[in-house]
Amino acid sequence: MKFHIPIFLITMLVNAGCNEGLQPISLEETGFGGTISFVSKLPPPDSLFDFRIVAVPYYPIDTTFTQILIKILNDSIAYSPSTIQTLDSGSIVRYKMLVKPKIYRYVACVQQYGPDSFKQWKVVGIYGFTTVNSAPSSVVVKDGIFTNSIDMVVDFYHLPPQPFKTP
Amino acid sequence: MKIILHYILLSCLALSQGEWISVSGKIVSSEDGNPIIGATVLVQYSTIGTSSDNDGTFFLKHIPASRKTLSISAVGFKTVTVTLTNEEKQEQTIQLTPSPVQTQDVVVTASKRAQSLEEVPVSMSIVDAKSFSDRNIVSVDDALRYVPGVNFQQTQINIRASSGYSRGAGSRVSLLIDGMPLLAGDTGEITFESIPVFQIERVEVVKGAGSTLYGSGALGGVVNVLTKDIPEHPLVWWRLYGGFYSPPVFDEWKWSDKTRFTNGQYAGFTERFGRLGIAFSLHRVSDDGYRDNDWLRRYSGYVKMKYDFSPYQSVTVSTNIFQQYRGDFLWWKDVKNALHPAEGQQNATVTSLRANSSILYKHFVSEDFYFDIKAIHFRSNWYRDSLSTKRLDESISDAIVLDVQGVATVNQDNTLTAGLVWNGERIRSNIFGGHDGQGGAIYAQDEHKFSTDLSIVGGVRYDVQRVIGLQTNQQVNPKLGIRYHVAEGIALRSSLGRGFRSPSVSEYYTSTANTGSAAIVVSNTTLKPEHSWTYEIGMVQNYSGHMTLDMALYQSDFSDLIDASVGLDSSISKSAAVIQFKNITQARIQGFEMSCAANFLDQAVQWNVNYNYNWAVDRDTKTFLRFRPRHSASTNISYKYDLMTVGADFRYSSRIEQIDDKLVQLAPIMNGDERVPVYLLDVRINTHMLDLGLPMTLGFTINNLLGYNYVELIGNMAPPRSFVLSVEGML
Numbered sequence: 001m002k003f004h005i006p007i008f009l010i011t012m013l014v015n016a017g018c019n020e021g022l023q024p025i026s027l028e029e030t031g032f033g034g035t036i037s038f039v040s041k042l043p044p045p046d047s048l049f050d051f052r053i054v055a056v057p058y059y060p061i062d063t064t065f066t067q068i069l070i071k072i073l074n075d076s077i078a079y080s081p082s083t084i085q086t087l088d089s090g091s092i093v094r095y096k097m098l099v100k101p102k103i104y105r106y107v108a109c110v111q112q113y114g115p116d117s118f119k120q121w122k123v124v125g126i127y128g129f130t131t132v133n134s135a136p137s138s139v140v141v142k143d144g145i146f147t148n149s150i151d152m153v154v155d156f157y158h159l160p161p162q163p164f165k166t167p
Numbered sequence: 168m169k170i171i172l173h174y175i176l177l178s179c180l181a182l183s184q185g186e187w188i189s190v191s192g193k194i195v196s197s198e199d200g201n202p203i204i205g206a207t208v209l210v211q212y213s214t215i216g217t218s219s220d221n222d223g224t225f226f227l228k229h230i231p232a233s234r235k236t237l238s239i240s241a242v243g244f245k246t247v248t249v250t251l252t253n254e255e256k257q258e259q260t261i262q263l264t265p266s267p268v269q270t271q272d273v274v275v276t277a278s279k280r281a282q283s284l285e286e287v288p289v290s291m292s293i294v295d296a297k298s299f300s301d302r303n304i305v306s307v308d309d310a311l312r313y314v315p316g317v318n319f320q321q322t323q324i325n326i327r328a329s330s331g332y333s334r335g336a337g338s339r340v341s342l343l344i345d346g347m348p349l350l351a352g353d354t355g356e357i358t359f360e361s362i363p364v365f366q367i368e369r370v371e372v373v374k375g376a377g378s379t380l381y382g383s384g385a386l387g388g389v390v391n392v393l394t395k396d397i398p399e400h401p402l403v404w405w406r407l408y409g410g411f412y413s414p415p416v417f418d419e420w421k422w423s424d425k426t427r428f429t430n431g432q433y434a435g436f437t438e439r440f441g442r443l444g445i446a447f448s449l450h451r452v453s454d455d456g457y458r459d460n461d462w463l464r465r466y467s468g469y470v471k472m473k474y475d476f477s478p479y480q481s482v483t484v485s486t487n488i489f490q491q492y493r494g495d496f497l498w499w500k501d502v503k504n505a506l507h508p509a510e511g512q513q514n515a516t517v518t519s520l521r522a523n524s525s526i527l528y529k530h531f532v533s534e535d536f537y538f539d540i541k542a543i544h545f546r547s548n549w550y551r552d553s554l555s556t557k558r559l560d561e562s563i564s565d566a567i568v569l570d571v572q573g574v575a576t577v578n579q580d581n582t583l584t585a586g587l588v589w590n591g592e593r594i595r596s597n598i599f600g601g602h603d604g605q606g607g608a609i610y611a612q613d614e615h616k617f618s619t620d621l622s623i624v625g626g627v628r629y630d631v632q633r634v635i636g637l638q639t640n641q642q643v644n645p646k647l648g649i650r651y652h653v654a655e656g657i658a659l660r661s662s663l664g665r666g667f668r669s670p671s672v673s674e675y676y677t678s679t680a681n682t683g684s685a686a687i688v689v690s691n692t693t694l695k696p697e698h699s700w701t702y703e704i705g706m707v708q709n710y711s712g713h714m715t716l717d718m719a720l721y722q723s724d725f726s727d728l729i730d731a732s733v734g735l736d737s738s739i740s741k742s743a744a745v746i747q748f749k750n751i752t753q754a755r756i757q758g759f760e761m762s763c764a765a766n767f768l769d770q771a772v773q774w775n776v777n778y779n780y781n782w783a784v785d786r787d788t789k790t791f792l793r794f795r796p797r798h799s800a801s802t803n804i805s806y807k808y809d810l811m812t813v814g815a816d817f818r819y820s821s822r823i824e825q826i827d828d829k830l831v832q833l834a835p836i837m838n839g840d841e842r843v844p845v846y847l848l849d850v851r852i853n854t855h856m857l858d859l860g861l862p863m864t865l866g867f868t869i870n871n872l873l874g875y876n877y878v879e880l881i882g883n884m885a886p887p888r889s890f891v892l893s894v895e896g897m898l
Contacts, residue, residue: 021843021876022884024419024503148837 032139033096034150036109036125043113043156049120050112053080053095053152055104059136060163078104101143106136106163109154123162125154134161188235188251189228192259194219196244198769203263205296206241207396210234211248212534213478217398221862221897226399231478234534239263246283265770275346276371276391278612278624279380279584280574286614288624288648288660290316290705290719290760294370296395301805301814301853303408303868303893305431305452307370307392308359313801314372315762315777318820320794321880322359326374327721328756328781329387329699331794332827332880337671337729339697341377341385344392345485347525347543350384352564352592353599355671357390358547361489361521363469365406365433365448368395374760375701375721376666379626379646382588382608386666386699386725394485397437397444397473403898405434408866410891412457415506416874422506427455429889435469446471457886458506460494460513479531486524493517495551498882501837505876505884509836511553519549538573562596564672584626585611592672599676600690606632606669612646620652624662632669632696640696642667656709666699674729674748688746695750699725714765721758728752731827753786776802793827796820796845811854818847826881836882845879848872863896 032055042048055078078099107127114120127150128137139150194206202223209216210227213234219225219241227237235251237259244263251257274284274291284291292314304310311317311324318325320332330339333356342349342357350357370392377385409430415421435448452465471485495515500507508515525543532538550561572586588608595601612626626646633639646664653659676690705719727750764775778800783792791797798821805814822844831839851868867890874888 019416019874019876020846022502022505022841022878023876024417024505025838025841 029098029146030101030141030143031096031098032104032107032141032147032150033094034148034152036093036095037151037153038091038093038156039153040155040157043111047113048111049115050117051109052112053097053107053109054078055097055099055139056106056108057102057104059106099141101141104139104141107139107150107152108136108160109152111156123160124156125152126160127152129160187228188230188232188253188255188257189226190230190237190251190257190259191224191226192261193223194225194239194241194261194263195223197262197264203241203244206239206244206263209238209240210478211236211238212531212537215475215478216396218396220398220400220402221857228399229475229478234478237261265766274371275393276343276373276389278614279346279572279586280582285658286622286650288622288650289662289664290374290660290703290717290721292316292372292374292762294372296367296369299364299367300406300864300893300895301812301866302816302849302851303866303891305364306360307362307364307367307390310364310370311372311390312818313777313803313816315801316374316758316760316779317372318796318799319879321883322357323880324357324359324390325795326372326388327723327758327760327779328783328792328795329723329725331730331792333730337668337674338384339387339668341381341389342392343381343389344523344543345394345525345527346391347527347541347570348381348384348566348568348590349392349523349543349545350566351521351547352545352566352604353547353562353594353596353671354564354673355384358519358521360465360491361467361487361523362392363394363448363450363467363487363489365404365435365450366394366446366469366471368393374719375662375703375723376644376646376664376699379628379644379664380610380612382610382628382630382644383606383632383642383667383669383696386668386697387723394471395437395446397439397446397471399439401436401438403434403436404896405432406893406895407432408891408893410868410889412455412886413874413888413890415887416876419503420506422459422504425455427457429454429891442475444473444475456494456496457889458496458499458508458884460508460515461496463491463493465489465491481529483527483529484525486522488522489520491517491519496883498836498839499884502841503838509882514554515559516552517549518552519547521548522546535576536573538571541568541570541572543568558597560596560598562594562599564592564594564596567591580616582614583611584614585609590632594672598678599672600678602634602636602672602676604632604634604672606630622650624648624650630667630669634672634675637675637692640669642696642698656711658707659705660707661704663700663702666701668697670694670696670729670748677748691747691749694729694748695727697725697727697729697750699723713767714763717760717762719760721756721760723756725752725754725756728754751787752792754784754792755786756781756783756792758782771807772804774802774804776800791824793825794823795825796823810856810858811852814851814853816847816849818845820845831881839881842878842881843876845877845885846873846875847877848875861896862898863894866893866895867891868893 080097108123109125110121111124112121126136194203196203203219204221206219208225210230217225217227232253237249239261240246241263244265249261275281294310298310308319308322312319316327323332324340326340337355338357373389375388377389381389412427431452433450437446448469450467454463456462467489469487473481473483475481495517496508497512498509499505500509523543523545527539527541529539530537545566548563550558553559568590570586570588575583577583590606592604608628608630610628614624616622628644630642644665644667648662651659675692675694677688678690701723703719703721707717709715729748730751731746732749732751758781760779762777766773780798783795785792801818803816805812823842849870850872853864853866856863870889871887877885879885
């Protein structure tokens with residue numbers, strides 16, 4: 001009998017403290033991510049105004065940049081927040097894109113090389129583009145699934161083919 | 168030649184020394200007269216010894232009349248010496264006085280010889296055999312988690328923040344079994360699971376640099392596992408346990424409809440046939456695992472044979488063979504799927520076979536001098552299979568160590584210990600390559616007693632280590648320690664010592680693209696050894712035999728610490744990150760450690776509490792070192808009531824402050840930065856049936872009673888609540 005109260009108190013205490021710690025936090029993010037490896041020196045500051053990742057559902061060949069801008073405004077092309085603050089030559093940066101579920105046939109890193117944020121952009125890295133494979137790879141994004149390992153390599157001084165048509 | 172003749176003459180004299188005495192008796196507590204189980208009885212200056220049985224009785228024979236002083240010790244009691252009479256057969260009832268502390272325990276690791284823990288000038292902790300069976304511990308690392316100043320990154324030990332997480336390459340703690348090193352020849356890592364826990368007499372942990380006696384690897388400390396001696400009486404023992412894991416509390420983590428079981432069986436016997444004593448045991452463990460592809464099966468066999476040429480000379484040969492098959496769970500898929508392995512790890516398995524054989528020859532030449540010759544061979548063979556590729560990674564390594572040591576009592580005030588060591592390694596691996604290495608060392612240490620209250624220990628060791636084809640690493644490691652009894656029950660200690668660690672073959676030569684990530688590992692043959700200096704001041708105070716307080720302040724300065732450097736090198740790879748081991752860290756660790764042990768109600772209640780604080784900083788980047796908690800604490804309490812003992816262990820460590828972000832990013836380990844402080848509560852009930860005439864103990868353990876969800880290593884959820892029932896017995 002004399003142990004009943006302590007046992008009751010211990011049971012209550014244990015019960016109150018149960019199942020704490022890590023939780024299976026919701027990961028209902030839809031998108032993709034990976035690393036960007038910078039294999040060259042960064043351009044000088046006067047030619048590096050911004051740096052972003054874009055995901056385009058089609059290969060944007062023969063598209064003017066103005067047309068791309070319109071599509072961005074229509075929300076049919078995804079783009080990342082500016083990542084210029086995290087750039088560092090000879091380093092690896094992790095990125096994350098939360099996008100709508102669809103097939104993105106062209107995922108690329110783009111550099112704003114001049115002060116005109118509407119026109120002065122160029123592609124500096126493409127997902128799937130290597131010295132062996134010169135075609136971009138598609139990224140399939142499904143609802144509620146976050147795909148990793150969409151890694152890209154950026155060399156500011158050896159650019160991949162530029163898709164934009166001069167307006 | 169003269170020395171050899173002298174030695175032969177002394178041996179003959181020893182063999183021919185007069186009459187024999189045999190003694191039987193009982194060891195009891197002076198407080199209540201209860202028998203003391205497992206007390207150690209040693210004949211001083213000889214190789215003869217035994218331990219008391221379940222009813223406290225013991226029996227010793229072939230004691231030479233010239234050496235009839237017995238030393239009797241037991242955990243929780245003061246050590247006593249008893250001088251026998253010349254009677255040929257005699258009986259003794261020996262009373263031991265309770266002492267709540269371990270200050271009277273005899274330890275062998277601090278100075279490479281048996282000495283009272285009271286005399287040791289460094290911080291030491293002891294885990295006794297009872298802790299293993301009471302807590303149903305199946306691997307040595309689980310017992311060490313309750314030692315103050317020790318914590319783990321999964322299975323990688325960290326003493327006083329000396330180690331972080333080295334991805335299985337190298338250890339800054341040296342593991343010994345009966346004083347002989349047991350580190351894998353290829354990776355230099357510790358494989359705790361291969362040690363036969365049921366054969367353990369106790370585990371001694373020396374904290375701080377121990378390279379003066381133990382050479383490379385003892386940078387942060389030494390763990391010495393001491394196996395049981397072979398008793399005079401035949402003994403058969405067995406242990407069975409079985410249990411299961413609680414299912415995950417969150418639906419998102421549920422991955423199997425089946426209950427996940429764990430069970431194990433141990434059995435063994437010891438017997439003496441004249442001068443030959445044999446101990447033999449078998450061991451099997453099966454665990455379904457609480458995570459997907461985290462199962463394991465273990466089998467091991469252990470044989471120990473001791474032959475007494477005379478009361479002064481013995482040779483002990485032991486062999487342990489361990490085989491393990493297990494799923495290879497490296498890290499989780501993500502925290503939402505925390506019990507699933509990441510993509511590419513499903514169905515991967517690791518098979519390992521580890522075998523160690525050792526021989527120890529010990530000879531008490533006189534009361535003032537003895538020497539021993541030790542040799543150990545450790546083979547480690549493991550391979551990893553993925554679903555698509557057999558033997559994706561594979562390594563076979565052999566490590567041999569030969570150690571010759573003498574201990575001389577030069578006079579009443581000086582004890583000199585000196586020795587020579589040779590070691591050799593041979594590695595054949597598809598990721599480390601084929602490499603051979605060897606090294607040697609010479610060491611000496613003198614312990615000088617200035618008075619009964621003041622003693623000083625000074626020593627030095629010179630080491631040479633070399634992997635064939637690479638530069639030779641040499642190192643001189645000095646140490647100095649002082650122990651001073653300020654007053655009755657109070658002792659101060661202080662020490663400084665140098666540590667070093669020669670890079671392991673895996674750190675020099677690992678070269679693989681099989682990391683399952685966008686990274687490749689490349690070799691670095693220009694690595695230099697790591698170095699450290701450790702300084703410590705401590706105090707132990709005994710309060711009226713019922714409570715002991717031990718405190719220590721320490722500082723360690725590390726230089727050239729080896730760590731994995733992650734970066735880009737276009738000359739090696741255009742697209743993948745390059746991982747390479749480099750000497751990149753200069754670190755300082757300052758800390759405080761406190762432990763308090765007490766007993767109440769005529770020792771029915773045993774309680775202790777430990778706390779450890781570490782300020783571990785990278786001196787170059789001024790950041791906290793990775794994979795180290797700042798605070799850790801533990802407490803345990805047990806209460807013996809009639810036939811039953813109930814106990815609880817609680818452990819806390821603060822949230823790991825820094826992890827390896829690049830490892831998280833590049834592996835990638837999704838949600839790899841998810842971590843929390845650790846609050847772990849285990850409870851147990853043991854019922855001793857001896858008083859009912861059954862030589863058995865029933866145990867029931869609930870591990871992680873709170874069902875607390877945490878990680879010890881990034882991306883690796885620790886075990887959930889589990890229930891284990893055990894029964895063990897002796898005949």
